[in-house]
Amino acid sequence: MARVTIMIPTQRRPDGLAVAARSVFGQVGVDPATLELVIVDNDQVPSARPVAEDLAKNAPFPLIYVHEPKAGVANARNAGMAKASGDLIAFLDDDEEAPAGWLAALLAAQDRFDADVVFGPVKARAPAQIVEHRDYLERFFSREGPAEAGILDRHYGCGDSLIRRAALPDPVSPFAAERNHIGGEDDMLFGHMGAAGARFAWEPAAWVWEDPVPSRLSLSYTIARAFAYGQGPSSHCAAATPPDRLGVARWMAIGVVQATLFGAMAGFKWLTRAKDRAEWLDRAARGLGKTFWWGPFKIQFYGRTA
Incomplete structure (x- = not known):
């Protein structure tokens, strides 16, 4: 029988880490x-370390604590x-909580589809005090996919995934x-795996909750993050070996069109106080990111430990 490692990277989120780890202990x-x-x-x-040591006292299987001081x-x-x-x-983030059948669902899908990577849905839940743009914010931090389990022609992020190490x-x-x-280190990895013929699968039963930290539940964070997400396709083409310059140009052109059209719509929606105005601003930011993707426009979200 295959051995399974569940991995939770964490950075200064003791409460979230405890919730995530205890949900792992409760798997059936x-x-x-x-x-x-x-x-x-x-x-x-x-x-x-103190949280991990406390969790280890009641862990139903080995808990290994790793300290990596190098940021990122x-x-x-x-x-x-x-x-x-x-x-x-299996990867779980330190702001996620897995229902009891999560891991079993991932493993069943991996076996059923002979998958190299299995992804599951993420359902974000905002605190009750978040009222403005609540639907948008919960969708932003969620991951949706097909209604049925099956083979994917794309990949998602690392949180709530199961990877076959040999692949x-x-x-x-x-x-x-x-x-x-x-x-984007996970997107880069899965992109390389896909190009090499890796098999991706989706299992809607392998869903997890996500509780975004309160400081991220704002448009100032999500729109900046949307801009960074938009940079992905252009920067991936630029980082290819050899660089895909035509791909960069194509994505930049697409970005100009998206930023112009979606930006105009966002302005109209904002003037009319439409309920979905944040959605259009998000789309415009992603388009802008495709166009302005290099050096000085890069936004640092990770890699800080101080």
């Missing part, structure tokens, strides 16, 4: 003897991979360190 339909939990603390000081989510995930013993690696281009350090400060 999976033999605990095949499981281990790896917690990766990506803080300069080992701030998550790619560094954190690679440090966890170096200590993980699993043939399959990774590098089984120990698969995440690109150059993405530590801007994110």
Whole structure:
């Protein structure tokens, strides 16, 4: 029977880490003897160690604490991979909570579709005090996909995923360190895997809750993040070997059109105080990101531990 590592990277979120880890302890339909939990603390000081030590007291399977002081989510995930013993690696973020059947659903889909990576839905929940733009904010932090389980022709992010280790281009350090400060290291990895013929699958039953930190539940954060997401296609083409200059030009042209059209619509929606005005601003920001994707326009969301 395959051994499974569940990995939770964390940075200064002790309460969220505790919720995520305890949800992992409550998984059903999976033999605990095949499981281990790896917690990766990506803080300069080992701030998550006391939480991990407390959690380990009641863990139904081995809990491995890893301290990675070098800033960056790619560094954190690679440090966890170096200590993980699993043939399959399940990723859960430290602001997520997994229902009891989450892991069993991922494993069943992996076996059913012989998948190299399985993704599941993410359902964001905002605190009750968030009223303005609530629907938009919850959708922004959620992940939606097909209604039925099946093979995918695309990939999603790393949170709420199950990866077959043997399918990774590098089984120990698969995440690109150059993405530590801007994110997208998982998109880059899955893009390379897809180009190499990896098999992606979707399982709607393998869903998790996400509780975004309150400081992120604002348009100032989400629109900046939308801009950064928009930069992805252009920057991926630029980072290809050799660089895909035609691809960069195509995405930049698409971005100009999107920023112009969606921006005009966002302005109209804002003047009329339409309920969906934030959605259009988000789309315009993503278009703008495709056009302004290089050096000085990069926004740093990750890679800070101080």
